[in-house]
Amino acid sequence: MMRLIALAIIVGTTAVVSSAGADVARGGPGTALAIGFALIAASLTGELFERLRLPRISGYLMFGVACGPYASAILTPSMARELQVINGLAIALIAFIAGLEINFVRLRPQLRAMLTMGAVLVVLMWLSLTLLFFVTWPWLPVAPELTGPARFALAGLLATVTVSFSPTVSIAVITESRARGPLTELVLALVVLADLMLILLFTLSMETVRFALGSSQAGHGLLSGLAWEIFGSFAFGSVVGAFFALYLRYVGREITVMLLAVSVVLSQVGAALAFEPLLAALGAGLVVENIAPPEGDALRVAVERGALPVLVLFFAAAGANLHLGALASVGLLALVVAAVRLVLIRLSAQAGARLAGLHGEVPALAWMGLVSQAGVTLGLAILILAEFPEWGGRLYALIVAMIALHEMVGPILFRAALVRAGEVGRMDHPQPGEHLAVAAGPATS
Numbered sequence: 001m002m003r004l005i006a007l008a009i010i011v012g013t014t015a016v017v018s019s020a021g022a023d024v025a026r027g028g029p030g031t032a033l034a035i036g037f038a039l040i041a042a043s044l045t046g047e048l049f050e051r052l053r054l055p056r057i058s059g060y061l062m063f064g065v066a067c068g069p070y071a072s073a074i075l076t077p078s079m080a081r082e083l084q085v086i087n088g089l090a091i092a093l094i095a096f097i098a099g100l101e102i103n104f105v106r107l108r109p110q111l112r113a114m115l116t117m118g119a120v121l122v123v124l125m126w127l128s129l130t131l132l133f134f135v136t137w138p139w140l141p142v143a144p145e146l147t148g149p150a151r152f153a154l155a156g157l158l159a160t161v162t163v164s165f166s167p168t169v170s171i172a173v174i175t176e177s178r179a180r181g182p183l184t185e186l187v188l189a190l191v192v193l194a195d196l197m198l199i200l201l202f203t204l205s206m207e208t209v210r211f212a213l214g215s216s217q218a219g220h221g222l223l224s225g226l227a228w229e230i231f232g233s234f235a236f237g238s239v240v241g242a243f244f245a246l247y248l249r250y251v252g253r254e255i256t257v258m259l260l261a262v263s264v265v266l267s268q269v270g271a272a273l274a275f276e277p278l279l280a281a282l283g284a285g286l287v288v289e290n291i292a293p294p295e296g297d298a299l300r301v302a303v304e305r306g307a308l309p310v311l312v313l314f315f316a317a318a319g320a321n322l323h324l325g326a327l328a329s330v331g332l333l334a335l336v337v338a339a340v341r342l343v344l345i346r347l348s349a350q351a352g353a354r355l356a357g358l359h360g361e362v363p364a365l366a367w368m369g370l371v372s373q374a375g376v377t378l379g380l381a382i383l384i385l386a387e388f389p390e391w392g393g394r395l396y397a398l399i400v401a402m403i404a405l406h407e408m409v410g411p412i413l414f415r416a417a418l419v420r421a422g423e424v425g426r427m428d429h430p431q432p433g434e435h436l437a438v439a440a441g442p443a444t445s
Contacts, residue, residue: 042059046312047059069320089264099285115189117355122197125345128348137154157384169374179418190366229275236266237266241283241286245292248288256301259302373402
């Protein structure tokens with residue numbers, strides 16, 4: 001009750017101040033008000049959600065939606081944009097944490113099975129959605145007049161964006177739940193693998209659309225740029241991770257500050273060099289965990305201290321910037337596509353697990369960690385809109401509406417899966433024998 005009262009007081013005070021004209025230019029008092037308000041009120045909302053056995057990040061998202069410019073407008077449009085100043089840092093920090101959770105020695109017995117399951121999952125979903133969109137294309141509000149190869153190319157592009165998952169949201173749920181175990185490791189492996197596959201698939205799909213619409217460009221530059229983005233990002237992150245590992249081993253002071261500084265380097269310097277911050281930060285975390293693992297709990301404590309405020313601001317900003325207007329305009333279609341995607345995730349994950357020889361409760365629950373969509377999906381939609389403005393705007397509205405639905409449902413489903421698997425709140429590494437069940441004989445479908 002006290003938290004509800006405190007939340008009401010904070011929201012009411014901020015609403016009065018905001019309506020009095022605190023929304024000013026970038027860097028002014030409006031920014032400070034937005035950040036301070038989001039940190040306190042969103043944290044309280046997250047605690048209330050946790051008492052209801054729901055993910056904290058769902059509370060942060062709901063706070064952003066309810067107080068954002070598309071609902072109550074306590075956070076005005078420019079204040080909502082100012083909150084996004086934390087986005088690059090948040091993505092880098094979350095991906096770095098993901099890298100710290102992937103230990104190849106521990107995963108080696110089931111790594112091949114994980115890769116097989118992930119590949120089957122992505123391929124089955126992409127083929128199914130491409131065929132479905134091609135057949136139903138005349139009823140989709142994108143470019144219904146297209147036929148033949150052009151329709152097939154656009155159906156494949158839309159399928160690629162629809163398939164995409166959200167490593168950021170999945171990792172954030174794991175972090176705030178303090179979860180660790182076989183399900184956590186399997187979902188991490190699947191979302192990271194899928195992210196890499198879908199970056200390549202999106203690049204090829206865009207080139208196919210250009211060719212089908214008669215605007216194809218030279219593909220060599222595209223492929224070299226893709227190689228730079230993927231392999232260069234991992235190389236850059238590995239170098240940063242190696243220096244951070246040396247710092248942990250030989251200095252080991254003010255680790256929280258250094259962790260945030262490393263995340264800034266990965267997000268800002270990496271972006272300036274055209275690297276993908278998500279991949280660079282993942283590579284840094286992998287190096288720290290697998291090549292120079294820290295001793296003791298200092299890094300874990302630093303992660304817990306540094307991650308909380310960053311997660312609060314990141315997901316509050318995501319909620320505040322969700323375009324509810326897009327959801328209202330194409331909401332029914334987005335709901336149908338989201339439902340189809342949910343069914344395909346479950347069926348494809350089951351098929352992938354069977355082909356990989358995985359059995360038991362953990363593979364059966366893994367699909368619940370793959371529902372969320374967020375920054376990666378939105379970024380792909382923005383690229384489409386920038387290159388094909390004549391029909392990209394309609395596709396963008398549909399994708400934003402799906403993201404809004406998946407951001408709300410995905411974290412709740414994933415936390416429910418972690419609770420069923422008994423992995424919430426576990427800080428210890430899995431004991432020997434606690435891993436995915438892999439069939440002894442050859443996998444059968």
